[in-house]
Amino acid sequence: MSGSIHASPSVEAIGPAAAAAPRATAPLSPTREAWRRFRKHRLAVVSLVVLTLIVLGVLTGPVLWPTPIDAIDFAAMLQGPSWMHPCGTDALGQDLLARMIYGGKISLAVGVAAMLVAVFVGMLIGAISGMASGKLDAGLMWVTDMFLALPQLPLLLLLIYLFRSALEQVLGVQGGIFVLIVVVIGGLRWMPLARLVRAQFLSLREKEFVEAARALGASKLRLVMRHIMPNAMGPAIVAGTIEVANAIIAESTLSFLGVGFPPDVPSWGRMLYDSQDYMQMSPHWALFPGSAIFLAVLTINFIGDGLRDALDPRRVI
Amino acid sequence: MSRAYLLRRIALAIPSLLAISIILYTILALAPGDPLGELATNPNVPPSVQLALRAKLGLDDPVWQRYLHWLLAMLQGDWGFSFTSHEDVTKLIMQRLPVSLALFGSSEVLAVLVAVPVGVLAAARPYSLFDKIANSVAFFGFSLPTFFTGVVLILLFSVKLGWLPSVFDSSVTAHGLSWWWVEFKQSIMPIAVIGLFQGASLVRYVRSSMLDVIKLDYVTTARAKGIGSRRVLIRHVVRNGLIPVVTLVAVQLPIVFGGTIVTEQIFRVPGIGSLLISSILAADTPVVMAVTFVYACLVVFLNLLADLLYVWLDPRIALR
Numbered sequence: 001m002s003g004s005i006h007a008s009p010s011v012e013a014i015g016p017a018a019a020a021a022p023r024a025t026a027p028l029s030p031t032r033e034a035w036r037r038f039r040k041h042r043l044a045v046v047s048l049v050v051l052t053l054i055v056l057g058v059l060t061g062p063v064l065w066p067t068p069i070d071a072i073d074f075a076a077m078l079q080g081p082s083w084m085h086p087c088g089t090d091a092l093g094q095d096l097l098a099r100m101i102y103g104g105k106i107s108l109a110v111g112v113a114a115m116l117v118a119v120f121v122g123m124l125i126g127a128i129s130g131m132a133s134g135k136l137d138a139g140l141m142w143v144t145d146m147f148l149a150l151p152q153l154p155l156l157l158l159l160i161y162l163f164r165s166a167l168e169q170v171l172g173v174q175g176g177i178f179v180l181i182v183v184v185i186g187g188l189r190w191m192p193l194a195r196l197v198r199a200q201f202l203s204l205r206e207k208e209f210v211e212a213a214r215a216l217g218a219s220k221l222r223l224v225m226r227h228i229m230p231n232a233m234g235p236a237i238v239a240g241t242i243e244v245a246n247a248i249i250a251e252s253t254l255s256f257l258g259v260g261f262p263p264d265v266p267s268w269g270r271m272l273y274d275s276q277d278y279m280q281m282s283p284h285w286a287l288f289p290g291s292a293i294f295l296a297v298l299t300i301n302f303i304g305d306g307l308r309d310a311l312d313p314r315r316v317i
Numbered sequence: 318m319s320r321a322y323l324l325r326r327i328a329l330a331i332p333s334l335l336a337i338s339i340i341l342y343t344i345l346a347l348a349p350g351d352p353l354g355e356l357a358t359n360p361n362v363p364p365s366v367q368l369a370l371r372a373k374l375g376l377d378d379p380v381w382q383r384y385l386h387w388l389l390a391m392l393q394g395d396w397g398f399s400f401t402s403h404e405d406v407t408k409l410i411m412q413r414l415p416v417s418l419a420l421f422g423s424s425e426v427l428a429v430l431v432a433v434p435v436g437v438l439a440a441a442r443p444y445s446l447f448d449k450i451a452n453s454v455a456f457f458g459f460s461l462p463t464f465f466t467g468v469v470l471i472l473l474f475s476v477k478l479g480w481l482p483s484v485f486d487s488s489v490t491a492h493g494l495s496w497w498w499v500e501f502k503q504s505i506m507p508i509a510v511i512g513l514f515q516g517a518s519l520v521r522y523v524r525s526s527m528l529d530v531i532k533l534d535y536v537t538t539a540r541a542k543g544i545g546s547r548r549v550l551i552r553h554v555v556r557n558g559l560i561p562v563v564t565l566v567a568v569q570l571p572i573v574f575g576g577t578i579v580t581e582q583i584f585r586v587p588g589i590g591s592l593l594i595s596s597i598l599a600a601d602t603p604v605v606m607a608v609t610f611v612y613a614c615l616v617v618f619l620n621l622l623a624d625l626l627y628v629w630l631d632p633r634i635a636l637r
Contacts, residue, residue, distance in 0.1 A: 043453070146336050148568070149620060151612035153575030154593060158341075158609050161597045162348035249462045253579055256464045257594055272464065283472050290465040298460035305456070 037310040044306020047299035054296060058108060061101030069098045069266060081284060088284045090274065099266040100288055106267040107248050108296070110182055114247035117186025119240045122193025127224060129194065130201025141198070148191045153253065159184045160259055174265055181260060185250045193239050200232035234311035241304040245297045252293050268293045322628065330621045337613045338391070342384045345606060391610070397603035399596070406607045410589055414611070417588030420507055421577050425566070427512030428519055433562075435516075436523025437555055443528060451520060458517025463576040467510045467583035474506065481506055485586040507584045511576045515569065522565045523558070530558040560630045567623030570616050 028036065039045055072094060081088045088096050129140040160180060168176035204210060205228060213227050252269030254260035261267045263274065268289040275285035378386075390396070396406040435455075439448040475483035482503050530536065531554055539549045578590035585591065589608050596604035 043456075146333060146340075148571070149333060149613070149616050150337065150340070150571060151574050151609065151616055152571045153578050154609040154612045155344075157593065157597050158605055159344060161600070161605060162344060166348075245460070252462060253464060253575065257579065257582060259594075259597060269464075272468065276468070279468070279472060280476055283476065286468050286472070290468060294461055294465055297462065298457060301456060301460050 034307075034310040038306050041302075041306035041309050043302045044309075047302035047306070050295065051299040051303065054104065054292075054299070055108065058101055058104035061098075061104070065097055065101060067095045067098040069102045070094060070264065088282065088288070090271075090278075090282075090285055096271075096285065096288055099271060100268070100292060103266045103268045103271055103289060104292060104296075106178075106261065106265060107251060107269070107293070110178070110185070110251040110267070111244040111248040111296075111300075113182040114185040114189070114250070115240055115243040117182060118189040118243050118247070119193060119236065120190075121187065122190035122239075123197050123229075123236060125190065126194040126197025127201060127229070130198040131205065131220065131224060137198075141195075144191045144194050147188070150188070152188055152250075155188060156184055156250065156254060157257070157259055160254065164259075173262060177261055177265075181251055181254065185247050189243060189246060189250075193236060193243070196235050196239055197232055200235060201228055204228045204231050237311060238304055238308045241300060241307055245300040245304070248293065248297055248300075323625065326621060326624055330617055333617050334614065337617070338388060338610065339384070341606065341610060341613070342387060345602075346380050346383070396607045399604050400601045401596075401599045406603050409592065409604060410607060410611060413587055413589045413592050416586060417577065417581065417590060420504070420511070420581070420586060420588060421573070423504070424508045424511035424515065424577075425573075427508055428515035429566075431513065431516035432519035432523050433555075433559065436520045437527055437550065437558075439520070440524045440527030440531060440558075441550055448524075451524075455517045455520040458513060458520075461514070463510050463514050463579045464583060466514065467506070467580055470506050470510060471583070483584070485584050503584075507580045507586055510580050510583075511573065514576055515573055518569065519562070519566070523562055526561045526565075527554060527558040529561075530554050560627065563623050563627050563630065567620045570619055574612055574616070 027033075090096060090099070125140055125144065129137045129144075160177075163180060164177065167180050170176065171179055205223075210223060210227050213223055218226070251260060251267065252272070255267050255269030256273045258273055261270045263270065266274075271289040272286055272293075275282070275289075279286055394407055396410075398404065399406055399409060402409070435451050439445075439451045442448060471483045474481045483506075485503050485507070536549060536553055539553045540546070544552075574590075577588070578593060580586070581588045581590035582594050589611060593605065593608040595601075596608065
């Protein structure tokens, strides 16, 4: 999706009149202008508010709700929502709200960290490929296409299965699996970004302002960092945002299949996995973490859509 | 389509398969321990036998030699034996592959049946109420992870209402019409989970691809000739607008396969996806490697199919 198609509902304001109207007010700074455009996407703004609430809840949760995540209470097993336990309890009588807060921290951290890995690798490969034409470019793009054709989930499962115990010995159970999941998810999701950045570089490096900078004697590194990269950031930010949602889904899927985080690290996906055997008696156990994953992913996707509108300068809003 | 193009495109698929096999083997070779030499590292086996086994399995040969051995064996159909069930891996996969393909195929059909009409109607009146609703619903659709949809459907239709079985039964004994009815009842939820997820992401692609075609000159010409708008849409726009969708379906395959694995696991469908999960949990390396490779082959093969289909649908491509 190159941005030439209006895939978003917020573009309805385009009309010949709106496009041709002279702007009387002083030009806004790029950030202010992006914010003005972002606000037009109503669902994206709502999503931003909801996601901010989720993040705040996860960060301040342990203070506001100090119940420990592993306090076993056999008198309160598999209870539905109540004042004592707003999200109910699980099969060991552990408080689900406390576990949801903890799990949210894990899931969001994995999402952001895996996104950073994917964006770093993707931008690096895309930038090298876009600047170097010829054999290096062709080779890198061949590798990218190869990675795109790899079946994601089987490979994720294979990598985690093979390397899990080795990393756990080095970094501890929690740290090992966190690093592994982040690196593996990020390492298998950089390809769309690399292609996007490369396409941006290919068109940007022929633009007059880059040529002017080159004529003034700017080094290649300076051209990239100072002139090309900032202009290629818009699509990369949009892709990166959506990557967070994808990484959250990937981590939840792994945990849901029982190969992600161990039971004492209740990420949202792990809670869903644990709840499966008790679905008849206590559906709330599955519904709370499931809805949390859905809500986080949905809001991030909407924010990405809003950013797509906001950061595309060719689009008139 | 020229035969030369066909041959060239098939020839291009072979290096990708080789590269994928190299990637898979590299991962295996980098992994600590000897994942393929279970017996040779088992402490209960006497050291002399272990040494003999290591020599026989070639565990101490250089990596490239081991890779060539493995590749040759794979090419000859000798995929090794499962560590847990001691069955031939080829046999295990062949038993389960048809189920997975049937599930994948029918959900893909469902996805197209949902996405194409909705996407076309949305593009016919861009930014109308229907378009906005379709767009938002699509967003909800592909933000819902397949494992959550599966769990919710089971909660609703199996636990609450008791209409549908939550677990796939592979040994249905009924015959004739009642066999079809039982199969239909137990497959509808898995198919719906994957189909609707895939359909939701397709809607947006169909819509934008239609919008690209709708503004072309020949569509204006058709309208100017006085052809009714419905006929223009169906005869002129949809036929051309759907061509890029073929590629988009193929591009999404690696993600869709993830959905089928999860769904097979939730509904206990006896396909290669649930085989993969159970082998991973049982540390059954030969099966894990084989199933991963089968998925990779399926992706490459279906991409090849999509490319050929594209050329057949759009003759302009083959000329280049």
